[in-house]
Amino acid sequence: MSAVQNELRAFTEREYQYGFVTEIETDEVPRGLNEDVIRLISSKKNEPEWLLAWRLKAYRHWLTMAEPSWANVVHPPIDYQDIIYYSAPKPKGPGLKSLDEVDPEVRAMFNKLGISLAEQERLSGVAVDAIVDSVSVGTTFKDKLAAVGVIFCSFSEAVRDHPELVREYLGSVVPYSDNKHATLNSAVFTDGSFCYIPKGLRCPMELSTYFRINAADTGQFERTLIIADEGSYVSYLEGCTAPIRDKNQLHAAVVELVALKDAQIKYSTVQNWYPGDAEGRGGIFNFVTKRGKCAGANSKISWTQVETGSAITWKYPSVILQGDNSVGEFYSVALTANRQQADTGTKMIHIGKNTRSTILSKGISAGRGQNTYRGLVKILPGATGARNHTQCDSLLLGDQCGAHTFPYIEVKNPSARVEHEASTSKIGEDQLFYCRQRGIPAEDAVSMIVNGFCREVFKELPMEFAVEAQKLLSVSLEGCVG
């Protein structure tokens, strides 16, 4: 076996850094799914009647839906009755009045993850909504943001304090009937982040949500809703981790973005859910529906994702380009090692005139990982002058992994221009030898080559996140990379 094979094999034996479990007392609903469970979740959150009705409508629709089967992933059927749909760290007191009251164990858990819930600390330019299992445990910088008119809070608080906004936009981008996973989320979602940027404001700090699954046998079903009012700008970051468990856990989230006229939303994700072990035991099923609507003219939505975790990733952050001259972007790095499977990509739906979209996808497969890019570029008849550029590159590390590309293009307006480029390369023995000849140890060399391959995507990430992503990639390549 050659040096490259050895290096790359070591890659598949990488360790997961965030696999610890924190002992927290939790409040859970009984295992399984039925209308009573949904009513219970809704009542725990003191929800208004309209929201419960919406959940039940979704649930009844969900019962009629078939499991999506078109994705290039293989897994045993999900037993929806074996999942706990609500699990929340038990509040120590009668409800949180300030961040200082966050349970010390929860706070310690976030410290261990490198996320500070203290506002004056390191990440002082980033506001965090911290979500553990089914609920938000705290949101930093809420008051400071409120002073400039930004609403940044947990979804539950938004339902309570800003019901008119939630009611107007909930399901406006991802309807409750969209797909089986999104419909399940609509029925049982427990919390999430909510964000509204007022007209003309450039949000003064990065906003972020950190998702942590901690409890066993729970699913995480959160929703994020971001509304950028006319002429505003926001950059949003999302990170996620989970303990090592040998049973699969389901994460079925929904993210909806709405950009009104002249508004811009930049949404960045570093997804590092537990990927399962080398034999493919355990890991998160990450079945996420993310979609943005460029509702107004000249608006822009940009998705950047670095997907290194999860046993299975099923995720297509998309943009509906409704406003004239609106812009959609999708930048993605997806890495699959061990027996990880990723089927990810995007949909760019061009409706308005002169709408433009850019897709840049970098897939890295190692071990027995399977990496699929699936993308749809759809140009509707009214989208005169629409343009799309797609580039999909795949990098194979080793010879037991796979890379697949399924680009779908539907053009219904003759003035549109759609370009697609694709490449597949193997990490070369010659590249590795070249680096080693110069003195760079093999592990560092692989990391360097892979990071180089991803550079165009990393440069779209906010500074701090880019550093984080590079480190993560290196850790993920550990044993194969430094």
Add this chain to the structure above:
Amino acid sequence: MLEIRDLHAKVEGREILRGIDLRVNAGEVHAIMGPNGSGKSTLAQVLAGRDSYQVTAGEVRYEGRDLLTLAPEERAVAGIFLSFQYPVEIPGVGNLYFMRTALNALRLQRGLEAIDAMDFLTLAKEKMKLVEMDPSFVNRSVNEGFSGGEKKRNEILQMAILEPKLAILDETDSGLDIDALRTIAAGVNALRAPDRALLVVTHYQRLLEYIVPDHVHVMVNGRLVASGGKDLALELEKRGYAGFEPQPATPATNATRTAVGARP
């Protein structure tokens, strides 16, 4: 410094090196000439530690150590540098970053402190002047989109920065116009020192007008079949390699052995 004895190597089951003997002392410049396919690059790659080439017999000692047991990066730390005949492209990895990573990897292994980005930039700029490389190249990816000549220049730049003890230059002259050849040779000559040695692989004697060798060896069919001083290169230019066709176990081989393997 370097002593090769009866080195045999295979690639994909085929024997390419068929008994190489060579001794290189510190301060010397040796040229290896020979027709295409004679095994020159194979020798260079074997010395650098490429594992797709399988050494089947013989030994190589470098500064008293058994070179063949060392990993490629350990050989680099020991001071061996190979200027590749076909330098490799590494998309997305900045040229300057690559060279600094390499230099710091070597320094770390040698117990020296890492050089920070600012100091490295100063160093790199100075060396780039030496090889007359356009400063815009530092911001490009390693060898990506470089012309053949630019790649060779980049190899010599790396050599100038890494300051090896034994530099092996594999066809550094191919693809260079005469001006480029002169600057590159100047860059190489600047590195000549009593404690360093050069092994220059080429199949034209043109380069040897600028990098004047102490010894010239002729490789044919995996063996060094003749050795001499710099005049041998001129003779080869006139006569071609025809006179050196392989004749197993002929006096030519023995002569080579004596000439090349002049042991102390």
